[in-house]
Amino acid sequence: MSIITGTSSDLILIVLPLTPTPVPVSASFKYFSKANSGIGTRKEVKEILKNKKVSVNDVFVKDGKIQINEEKDIVKCENKIINYKPFVYIMMNKPAGVISATEDNCHKTVIDLLNDEYRTYDIFPAGRLDIDTEGLLLLTNDGILSHNLLSPKKHVDKKYYVKIAKPLSENDVKTLENGIKLEENFVTKKAKVEVISENLHENGDNQVYITISEGKFHQVKRMFKAVNNEVLYLKRVKMGNLSLDENLKLGEYRELTEEELDGLKFWNKFVWQLIWQNVLRKR
Numbered sequence: 001m002s003i004i005t006g007t008s009s010d011l012i013l014i015v016l017p018l019t020p021t022p023v024p025v026s027a028s029f030k031y032f033s034k035a036n037s038g039i040g041t042r043k044e045v046k047e048i049l050k051n052k053k054v055s056v057n058d059v060f061v062k063d064g065k066i067q068i069n070e071e072k073d074i075v076k077c078e079n080k081i082i083n084y085k086p087f088v089y090i091m092m093n094k095p096a097g098v099i100s101a102t103e104d105n106c107h108k109t110v111i112d113l114l115n116d117e118y119r120t121y122d123i124f125p126a127g128r129l130d131i132d133t134e135g136l137l138l139l140t141n142d143g144i145l146s147h148n149l150l151s152p153k154k155h156v157d158k159k160y161y162v163k164i165a166k167p168l169s170e171n172d173v174k175t176l177e178n179g180i181k182l183e184e185n186f187v188t189k190k191a192k193v194e195v196i197s198e199n200l201h202e203n204g205d206n207q208v209y210i211t212i213s214e215g216k217f218h219q220v221k222r223m224f225k226a227v228n229n230e231v232l233y234l235k236r237v238k239m240g241n242l243s244l245d246e247n248l249k250l251g252e253y254r255e256l257t258e259e260e261l262d263g264l265k266f267w268n269k270f271v272w273q274l275i276w277q278n279v280l281r282k283r
Helices: 028-032 042-050 143-150 170-178 219-226 258-282
Strands: 002-007 010-015 025-027 054-056 067-069 075-077 089-094 134-140 158-164 181-183 192-197 206-212 231-239 253-255
Touching: 089 258, 134 143, 143 258, 158 219, 170 192, 170 219, 181 219, 206 219, 219 231
Parallel strands: 134 231
Antiparallel strands: 002 010, 025 067, 054 075, 089 134, 089 253, 158 206, 158 231, 192 206
8 A cells, every 4th residue: 555645846655555454353252251351261261161151153162262353254152242352432421620630649540430341441531631621532442543543752632621819811822822932841842722712801711722732731721820820721622523512511521533533543653654754854
């Protein structure tokens, strides 16, 4: 497969090898594990197989090493069809007061908000939101996709809805958009600021969107503090080309649609191509 990107005066040809897509096959231990289908642990699966509760194409199996074709074979446990799902992708509208972690001794985590069906998967948040920040959070067990979204080299855009204490001046907007020094060796990359509404009085109704491509500690709050302002409320509404479902109430979640997932993966490929363009230009 060949991919051509760029303008007519600057074409980049990326050639990828044509390799056949392998038929997904897994051992039954893996197929039935809690991390993939929610049936049980390895020890529990052994017992289930031993008691002839599992059938493959209507034939009972006892061998945990039997190979299963994930696309063709019909697998049942206690006569119920089992759907093998190696990866899950969940969109959550994270509420304030919950931390973006898999476990914590002091605070409720985003994993604690999931029902038992999803807790059987080894899910983790792809990125993090501060404890008092709300909005879009992606939960998955796909380490590659998570890495691609979070890698600093990919510069994945993150859009936030922000309520601030004071209106922004034109100079404030320019400063935020052109990059602002937050610490000795760190200047933010260019951002995009959209003023939604503003009130000339302090503590009024001052709302903006800000889009950044980084995720430093408290970055959005620190950026507004650097222009003598204060963030009163912060909510992430978009990551890459994935937008928060407005129908999700705080604490609610759902799996991504195929269209959303395909769009997210396409976005990563597109960004990857842009990175290679920049690499080749510098040579």
